[in-house]
Amino acid sequence: MDDFHYQQGQLYCEKVNLEQLAAAVGTPVYVYSRHTLETHYDRIAEAFAALNPLICYSIKSCGNIHLCKLLAQRGAGMDVVSGGELHRARLAGVDMAKVVYAGVGKTDPEIRQALEAGIGYFNIESEAEFQNIASIARAMNVSARAALRVNPDVDPKTHAKTTTGKKETKFGVDIERAHRFFERYGRESHLRLCGIHLHIGSPIFTVEPYVQAIEKVLALIAQLRQEGIAVGVLDLGGGFGADYQSEQSPSAADYAAQIVPLLQPFHAAGGQIILEPGRTIAANAGMLLSRVLYLKTGGQKKFIIVDTGMHHLVRPTMYDAFHFIWPTNVAPAHEPKQRKATMDMPGLETCDVVGPICETGDFLARDRALPPVARGDLLAIFTAGAYGMVMASNYNAMPRPPEVLVDGKQITLLRRRETYDDLVAPEIQAVTGGAVRNQG
Ligand SMILES: *Cc1c(COP(=O)(O)O)cnc(C)c1O
Secondary structure, three states, rough: OOEEEEOOOOOEEOOOOOHHHHHHHHOOOEEEEHHHHHHHHHHHHHOOHHHOOEEEHHHHOOOOOOHHHHHHHOOOOEOOOOOOHHHHHHHHOHHHHHEEEOOOOOOOHHHHHHHHHHEEEEEEOOOOHHHHHHHHHHHHHOEOOOOOOOOOOOOOOHHHHOOOOOOOOOOOHHHHHHHHHHHHHHHOEEEEEEEEEOOOOEEEEEOOHHHHHHHHEEEEEEEHHHHOOOOOOOOOOOOEEOOOOOOOOHHHHHHHHHHHHHHHHHHHHOOOOEEOOHHHHHHEEEEEEEEEEEEEOOOEEEEEEEEOOOOOOOOHHHHHHOOOOEEEEOOHHHHOOOOOOOOOOOOEEEEEOOOOOOOOEEEEEEEEEEEEOOOEEEEEEEEOOOOOOOOOHHHHOOOOEEEEEOOOOOOEEOOOOOOOOHHHHHHHHHHOOOOOEEEE
8 A cells, every 4th residue: 555654553654753754844744655656656557568558647646846756767757737737747857758738728828838848749628729729839830749538428436526527527528529520620730639538537446437438439449440530549547546545446457457458459559558647656655744733622522633634635625535544653552454434443532633724624534533642643644645735725824834755764855844935925026026917
């Protein structure tokens, strides 16, 4: 699962004691394990090796440039959804030819920036967007490649807010319209339409929705081939699960066991496969470490108030997501052998773990059975590497936490803690910098 483990009642990341880490860098703090990050990337690469895929790590899941650099050094490309993410990919030293760019609302400046960078593929979300990118490329006298994001209308059985492959979502083009799209735009020379892109949702804890989507798309590709339209690239998107609880998600090998045979003929005929995993690489590689500020009782409820919350990890309130939470120092009887919503141990107390933000939605866990904790104890919020720091905000004028990387015994700061000056700098500069200016 990951390299966060208990030893004599104390939590370690790789060889670093997290109590000591917190004493050195303060709390709250995002802690990443280099070994976990790299292992999870390698598992995907190995599981799908028979298809020789281009693995484009989804920057939006966890975008620290130093972490992206570690993956780029292993050969990863990147999946970006904005000009800002493209900027991050560039700073991480990613080969621009290995960048794919999705997103329903690409602006003209973002498109120009991507064309100048020479990215691998634009993943096209609508007819209007295709026309716009083609016309900008023509005006710049450059040529780029595109894959059409097809909406296969399968139900990934995940949270409504992260379901993206059903007809009623804003993403992609209906599979029935895809056919006409290729007929109409397949001959555009400045934006060569040569692939199909899928991304059906996230996290998807079964393989079946992928199988359904791939079967639909392979039928479309076969149909197009009969009409003389070649589709040489198939991008499966991301969405593979992560173990928020022990053994919750299929492994990379489990996904591959069903997906690889389906795509073998396409690959054997010279087709290129792209994968865009984010969560499955980053989620278990990171955790959020926080300190208990106060304990209180309200009605029948016990609250543990900590120094982090929805402003640093919004998933519980936004997606009803489960994160395993446990003290970093526990009695031997309370060492968790696995991570589950309900733990079968004596002496646990049911509590809500909540943050300091002035919102009732500011919780990290509800009705959770935990070992007894006291003011000053550390709580570890596990599996927070993906959609954690990237979604953090400054709501209530809270500085965002630092990010640190653990590599064996070594601790490296990857992003410093924000200061109060960071919070107000754009406002101070707006006044001292003079007139209002359009940044576009
Ligand atoms: C978010 C996203 C991904 C990554 O999803 P994960 O669940 O993190 O693997 C991949 N592709 C696209 C287009 C996305 O929007």
